[in-house]
Amino acid sequence: MTDQKVFRFLIYAVLTFTLIYLLNLTGFVFKPIGTLLAAIAVPVIGAGFLYYITNPFVNLLEKIKVPRLLAIIIVFLLIIVVIVISVYFIIPPIQDQINSLAESGPDIQQWIEEMINIWRNGQEFIPESVQNAIDNMVDNIGQYTEQMATSVFSFLGAFFSFLFSFILIPFFLFFMLKDREKFIPFITNFFSESKAESLTRLLKNINETLGSFIQGQALVSLSVGIMLLIGYLIVGLDYALIFAVFALFMNLIPYLGPWLSAIPAVVVGFFQDPMTGVWTAVVMIVAQQIESNLIEPNIMGKVLKIHPLTVVIIILAAGAIIGFVGLIFAVPAYAVIKTIVTHFYQAYKKTRPVGKKNIW
Template identity: 25%
Template structure:
């Protein structure tokens, strides 16, 4: 009688204890902090990938083009649009931008002259002179200093170009094989929670896509209205100033100041009255955008509380610098959805609906 081979007893699964979990959590937080720039770049690549997938889905719906060819065609279309804009308006924008940069010293000189004639300006000037006298300081125009400045500038420019190329490359790979990356990420979640995690991931993708669509429309309207308004006022650099206003409008609260200050400074070189009119134009455009356009867009996109938006800009800006400021709004959107779905609904079991 032949004996059946005995089946090996099932091995007990390794379950990490509380100390191992705490150590792993601390290690993960340290890695997140150390690689924060890489993670921000990855988040930016995800945003671009979502936009490419949205274009691919539109091509698939209306033209029957496959998703992967649609992703490549969407990227090619974006490149052609940018190239067309550069070819059509690039020389004019470049010349106006150089003129804007060249006019800023004259505008600042006028501000200094005005401040020098006022009591507030004289007080500030005395404070600055006292600070310089107490702090000392040597000559700033020596050769090593200039060489270091040029080297740092070139390093920043080439680093920015390299990061942009990497960002676009990663975004294309993510967009081409989005289901594979989604499935791989869900494999890191315990099986009993994967369905819920998939629902939350899909909701995040839809919310970010709506936010990007609404933000693109908002930026285009602000750029157009600002450019036309500056042109009607007779400001010579209406095209580039309107473009700056549209691009910086991606940053809530801070963006209008980033675009308004150069515009007012340049208008000041043309006359004090024109500078006042330009400042009023920017105030009117931002009021109309905040009270009329943005509420309409938020009905389709995402309604973010203004107070939390300001706090998010301060928090992410202090943590991650300028990149954190630019990505503060989508990061806040992701944080709100995660807190609502995971903590409020799943942990607190508070299902009140949206």
Template identity: 30%
Template sequence: MKFLKESKFFYVLTILILIGLVIGIYNWISFIFYPFEAFFISLFAPIIIAVFIFYIFLPVYKLTKIKIKTDLIAILITFFVIALVLFFIFSTLLPSLFQQITQLVTLIPSVINEIISWIEAFTIEYNISSADVYQYLYDLDISVTNIVTNIIESLTSGVTSILTLTIRSAIIIFTVPLLLFFLYKDGDKLPDQIVRIVPSQYEDLALDLAEAFHLNASNYIGGRVIVCLYVGVAAYIIFLILGVPNALLLGLITGIFDIIPYFGPFIGAAPAFLIAATISPTTALLLTVLITVVQLFESYLVTPLVMGKSLEMHPATVVILVLFANELIGLIGMILILPVYAILKACALVVFNYINENKKQQSI
């Protein structure tokens, strides 16, 4: 042990070997943890949805609680506001969206034909062999057809899949309100409950960690909703001005995808770009330029103003994290990676500050 303390290299090497042994042992006995994994997977979606809704409507709850001192009434009023928002979405937005989805589906063949015609004109103008282009389009059509076929087969694989989807949807529908109720009712008491189960010397650290988690989660989730709303409304106005059909649906898609930083607005605006390209190349170019301007305003003005400096991240860090999360988990990872990173970063800073303060006190 004394040798390990004197040699940092062997100390680090020993730690790495022990970590490797732990991972190896876990792989050997991983079947023991299957019930815990199933429990976590079943509750993951309801918890994530409940936490997002909790922080989105937390200002409503706090304002109501200031006016009305009773927790139960404040929670009921908050639930009433959530119900009003859902009613507005289902009664006003969804019918228009379904209508525009139908129009968009009927528009897809003409969009594809226009794109093919544009490719043909491009190959003729620049003297490019069309045989390779047609072969590529043919292969693409086959691959797309195979993908669609696989999706349809997976969706219609049997009654078991339908029952599983129904059960999971029911779990989410009935679990999320229950989780929301306890989050609003006992959320303020959670730090005190954490303090009770940690040793007395770590009480201050536990409280600081809970505060850092709450502050960063609240800033990110609440701020991200406002930023997505800004992008969606701005995109909707741009599509209306440019005369792009189904502007409401395309603006909503752009706003939703903005939850993915940097890449989101461009991914969400891709369907609008394809439709704009069938109108005219100028329209598609203007759409690209205006969406880029919206994204720049979001990155350098709206996001810092709404979220504050506590969540500032270097653009290179954001891009690396998003690409890594996409490769590791997919779309869900791209959505969750930044709030998780922001929370972990804040908690790590709290721990480092705690360690440094303890060292200073010990040296005095």
């Protein structure tokens, strides 16, 4: 019986859950480690994201006989140019639109309340539970608005509190680009030759998975942001730049992000003019159809190979457990875990004795 995979699987499962339970009991021991990891998480994750975005440009410059160090310097100069352009030409109009939108907040709130009342008065029969939910929502719209504003300012406060960590990102990025080929040999140097070869393949697969996902998702998000900005400007939507930039960042959350970013744009569009709201919704639907049918399949379709329903379930579960951070990192984390499991499963199949029956 001990030779059967079912028995071994149950033993491994029990040991795994026992280990998790013990780690939970002794969590205070690992708290300093968690604090240390949290302190370096921002520069490492930020530099890692920029690494996968900029590394193709460095490789392209190397192909045309540009020394790698000079190629890295050129990429850093391009990043500085992008930052300067953003500071002088993009951030000021966004700030002006945010201030204008904040001033219009009470009017938008009142309009939402009126629309809900009009809809409610036009209904002959509304279940009591629905009626109570609507009344509660209408009575607390002001409170929800204040909570949203508080959340935004809390986010901004946290952002500026981590600003120092962002200063370290260029240093991490420089050494990631410069010494990228030294990382895997450094890790595999501690293992035997056979295990080092297997670990090298695994790390290369993880690197390829992360690189393809981040580069693809960034390109998809940028494409959607540009399409929405053009569409919003054509239909005359107020605060078009804000909603386009918001959609660009929300699109980093696969499948759910684009639709979540559409809600405030459509609401403001209807507040501005009913037809503007309709055309805003049309622009959003057209942009999403182009993305899901043309852009994303060609860029992301061959990378993840994950069913859309699986992605949505992963995002919802991670968001409920971790919060907003889980929404962003759930899919790439799942892709990495899937790569690791696939690697070890294939290694197991190669080492399984020939002719042994599979009891599954």
